[in-house]
Amino acid sequence: MARKRFDDSSCSVARALNEVGDWWSLLVVLHAMYGTRRFVDFQQELGIARNILCDRLARLVDNEVLKKVDVGEHGSRFEYRLTEKGRDLFPIVIALRQWGDKWNPAPDQPALDLRDRASGRPIRPVTVQNADGDSLTVRDVFVRDDSEATLRKDKKQTG
Amino acid sequence: MARKRFDDSSCSVARALNEVGDWWSLLVVLHAMYGTRRFVDFQQELGIARNILCDRLARLVDNEVLKKVDVGEHGSRFEYRLTEKGRDLFPIVIALRQWGDKWNPAPDQPALDLRDRASGRPIRPVTVQNADGDSLTVRDVFVRDDSEATLRKDKKQTG
DNA sequence: TAATCTGGTTTTAAAATGCAACCCTATTAG
């Protein structure tokens, strides 16, 4: 049988992956962040099959990550632009890029150098931080269980 | 034909997605961060097919996101534990969770409450920051092109 | 000795993917 979906999963990570967790969607979002807006440009830059690109764009529009804008200009009639929800994927995309650059660096070319437009200086590595802005590892955090405040049972859950 | 792979892509995001960008891998990593280590536990918590779990665990071990440890204890003979590379996915997983909680909140239950173990206070939203620690949007950054320092040509590239 | 647990592999059917070909509208070239 076919791929399982997580639409109604109690885990928000699973629900997020349901919207942008397949092979192409996040790459489409990435290129949209770099300024790509037109169907043919996505297609050529990504090397994605046209029907798959159609499907991904439609799904991203359905999920309100992109919006489809009718621009009546010569030839190119539609543009796909990021919504606020889509732009909000920025930390995820950058964190993925940094992880890839760190652990699977391209042998020949250097890592992409992203900089703050205002200062011209490089951005920081994306980290999880506490209220004071100190970076935390997975071992530095705990889940404050909801039931902790009321009743202690049924701990294990997907998510 | 089958799924395209990005092993040799010049884009580090594509290479990262090649390792953890499918439907299950990141959920496996997520549960590993929550403490899951044994095959059967992953299988039950995720509701994943056993053959797919086998494949994902093997791929994650191949990519050095997990390591397979032989523990000769009663019954459970292997454990899958996160490597440093795997633990380094922490910001990505948390950013995904926060994005999911923000844009697709579960109707009934509240968002997972992650806290700093030391202070007991909630963690911050994961953001991209400049050198001073100020949060940046996608519009606040630019790519310092490598060729910018030498020669200005051939701008467009996957990644 | 039988039942059970762990960690798989095999089989089978349903989806997803990639490629190429086709379609329709709007623009540009001649």
Next chain:
DNA sequence: CTAATAGGGTTGCATTTTAAAACCAGATTA
């Protein structure tokens, strides 16, 4: 005015992946 071309898709088909369930084998427990 007609032909060629670009944008944005849709359709058909062969190949891969996936999911589910059945099966398997070594070690432990009953």
